[in-house]
Amino acid sequence: MVSIGAAVKEPGSTRQNKTGSWRTFKPILDKETCIKCENCIMFCPEGCINKDYDIDYDYCKGCGICAEECPVKAIKMERE
């Protein structure tokens, strides 16, 4: 049932749309190489990398910006 004007009355419902399914390339972080500079955290447009450098694959679209911005090349993009 769609509400009048298709208003979404449940806040945060975009979380139901797991955009990780759009991904073609998956970022894999090598925590041994990582220097914890936080570049990937700041550059990720989806906020998918947390302070422990865990990547949230439910919503990561595989854009590759994190790999591009990593100064020590600790993130590799691997085909799904």
Added chain:
Amino acid sequence: MVLKVMSANQAIAEAVKLANPNVIPVYPITPQTTISEYLAKFVADGDIGAEYIRVESEHSAISACLGASGTGVRVFTATSSQGLALMHEIIFAAAGLRAPIVMADANRALSAPLSIWNDQQDSISERDAGWMQTYAENGQEALDSILISYRVSEDNKVLLPSMVCIDGFILTHTVDPVDVPKKEDVDKYLPPYKPDHAYLDPKRPMSIGTFTDPNYYMEARHDMELALEGAKEVIAKANAEFAEIFGRKYDFVEKYRSEDADTILVAMGSICSTIKDVVDELRERGEKVGLVRVRVFRPFPTEEIYEAIKGASKVGVLDKNISFSIGGVLHNEIKAKMDVDAYGFIVGLGGRDIKPSHIKEIIEKTKNPTQHTQWIGLNKEEL
């Protein structure tokens, strides 16, 4: 009742003053400009407690309307022709988001060739958007239609925007006597807008205007169809209560000496005043002719038009618009929905005069039809 002499543009501004919207984003365009000027004055003088937004384009005007309506307040804007065309994208969004915006359109031809003069191509071209459309014949009806439109648009059973269309220059820049209703009567007729379907309130968070996948879109559009069909009942009730309070009766169609007519003309807007004069003249000579004026064009009043014209042996439909290669839109919609012997006439595009002699020519051609659609008043050999 005190009658004041004013243009339809001023009559519309007076109606807006009475409806007292909270936000008025408007961009001036000929021949609508004086509406935006009157409203600017009313706001500056403190007669309307509204936020008047001087936007940079018509796209922004209707966008600001939609945003403001999304916060749950009453809004108004007005435009014409190219301005309405520039609004096109948001016109559809406003209906889809079920924002009860009321807008006046000063009917003017669309470019090219560029023309500031009257026809109804601009609003007719927006007919599929999901807005209601009313075509007024004079200043009084323009004023009254604004009030009725707010009442219907804001009804919980409808929640769709409304366009009140007035013929550019013919109505916008000529004056006639208008009764401006009393504020207390209008307050009785039009209570403050109370939104509860979709509006932005931090205490009740919701998202409006989101992306929709194929699981939901079709239902949302189907709901609009049901709402527009259901609007007919609400309009009938709003008209009846308007008559009770203000003493002026409006209907979906106006029947003018058409009950026993053999030949009936169907038209919309100010041209109907000319047609009424011609009908009177021909009736005096014993000719059984009549007029059916379509006032509400969306929702399309199929039953009301059919009831009004079904007794005629021939029907002529005048269109101040052209859907190229098929003819006038009103004519084709009547042909599509009704089993009547109807012929189409394209008239008055880009401000071409429509004289009583043209109306008589149309009546003759309706009685002796040769073509599905004919253009009347061309300066060259007829097509």
